[in-house]
Amino acid sequence: MAARIIGTGSYVPDRIITNDDLAEMVETSDAWIVERTGIHSRRITETGTTDMAVRAARNAMENAGLPPEELELIIVGTSTGDCLFPNTACEVQAALGAEKAVCFDLSAACSGFLFSLNTAKVYLESGAYRTALVVGADTLSKTVDWSDRSTCILFGDGAGAAVLESSAAEQSLWNRGVGDFIMGSDGSRGECLACRSTELCSPFLGEKKTSGFMTMNGQEVFRFAVKTVPRSIEEVLKKAGVTPDEIKYFILHQANERIIASVAKRMKQDSAKFPMNLAQYGNTSGASIPVLLDEINRKGLLKQGDKLIISGFGAGLTWGATLVVW
Numbered sequence: 001m002a003a004r005i006i007g008t009g010s011y012v013p014d015r016i017i018t019n020d021d022l023a024e025m026v027e028t029s030d031a032w033i034v035e036r037t038g039i040h041s042r043r044i045t046e047t048g049t050t051d052m053a054v055r056a057a058r059n060a061m062e063n064a065g066l067p068p069e070e071l072e073l074i075i076v077g078t079s080t081g082d083c084l085f086p087n088t089a090c091e092v093q094a095a096l097g098a099e100k101a102v103c104f105d106l107s108a109a110c111s112g113f114l115f116s117l118n119t120a121k122v123y124l125e126s127g128a129y130r131t132a133l134v135v136g137a138d139t140l141s142k143t144v145d146w147s148d149r150s151t152c153i154l155f156g157d158g159a160g161a162a163v164l165e166s167s168a169a170e171q172s173l174w175n176r177g178v179g180d181f182i183m184g185s186d187g188s189r190g191e192c193l194a195c196r197s198t199e200l201c202s203p204f205l206g207e208k209k210t211s212g213f214m215t216m217n218g219q220e221v222f223r224f225a226v227k228t229v230p231r232s233i234e235e236v237l238k239k240a241g242v243t244p245d246e247i248k249y250f251i252l253h254q255a256n257e258r259i260i261a262s263v264a265k266r267m268k269q270d271s272a273k274f275p276m277n278l279a280q281y282g283n284t285s286g287a288s289i290p291v292l293l294d295e296i297n298r299k300g301l302l303k304q305g306d307k308l309i310i311s312g313f314g315a316g317l318t319w320g321a322t323l324v325v326w
């Protein structure tokens with residue numbers, strides 16, 4: 001059995017916040033933000049994670065040509081759902097009318113879509129389910145302290161989605177589908193990027209002092225990313241017996257232009273093979289990879305048999321890389 005991506009979709013909110021807008025709120029400048037990150041603007045939601053996830057999901061289902069009643073599994077990679085329960089995937093199910101689907105969320109911050117994609121792949125390949133919708137959706141705008149210039153300049157909101165179908169024939173004939181992957185986690189370094197906004201609350205406890213906003217050691221996260229991302233890509237390529245030159249696009253988590261440039265350099269690959277959209281959207285966490293994948297797909301840049309690497313990293317710490325044969 002192979003798990004093949006048969007459709008993609010995405011949604012970003014209409015409201016654009018530019019670097020100049022932020023410079024009116026905190027002591028920063030367009031020049032500083034562009035030089036250090038490559039980000040020019042970001043989108044901010046007024047409706048929340050579920051609404052964005054549903055819009056991206058509808059887009060992907062339409063692109064795949066799959067009726068909602070044929071969906072058997074929905075996984076939403078998010079760490080910023082609108083509520084603790086029900087999960088976002090159940091809300092997407094209700095909005096789509098995908099009554100047969102089993103639904104759950106997966107929390108792995110910016111690695112959320114990648115971890116969800118690999119999870120769906122394993123379910124489909126096992127034969128447990130035949131079709132799956134995988135969504136990456138996040139509202140980082142509600143986790144950042146908008147008076148903290150070291151974090152508020154980085155993030156934006158959005159959602160992206162992919163529809164997968166299992167197929168025995170595709171695997172044997174073309175070797176197409178979501179292929180080898182590697183994933184990793186290091187909870188001992190969780191404090192360098194954290195958001196402790198779900199506080200304990202009961203009559204049995206004293207007053208709580210948790211900040212609620214995201215805290216980040218930017219330099220530590222940067223060092224982690226430039227080391228771990230290329231290493232995980234090299235590992236998955238080795239596992240699959242594929243060379244970097246055979247890869248058409250490296251679809252990396254959109255956190256910082258300098259991180260992506262450093263990975264391209266280390267892998268001795270042309271930077272044109274590393275598409276980016278962070279200039280317009282900033283870091284949209286779990287949405288960044290599927291939004292970029294959808295843009296490339298809709299531009300008609302993907303042909304049958306093209307090899308892609310999808311690679312993400314984020315809070316946890318978490319990271320991973322997956323080979324996809326289109």
Ligand code: ACO
Pocket residue numbers: 027028029032033036037109110111149150151153154193216218219221222255256283285313314315
């Ligand atoms: N505008 C102007 N000056 C600023 C700003 C700002 N927005 N932010 C920080 N500065 C100042 C600092 O105060 C510091 O001043 P000082 O030298 O007087 O102390 C100076 O700029 C340099 O600060 P650094 O933190 O050293 O800047 P750096 O070059 O490391 O860039 C950045 C910071 C962009 C955050 C970088 O470290 C980075 O991109 N790290 C990775 C972050 C990331 O990817 N996070 C998301 C992970 S994915 C997830 O799961 C959410």
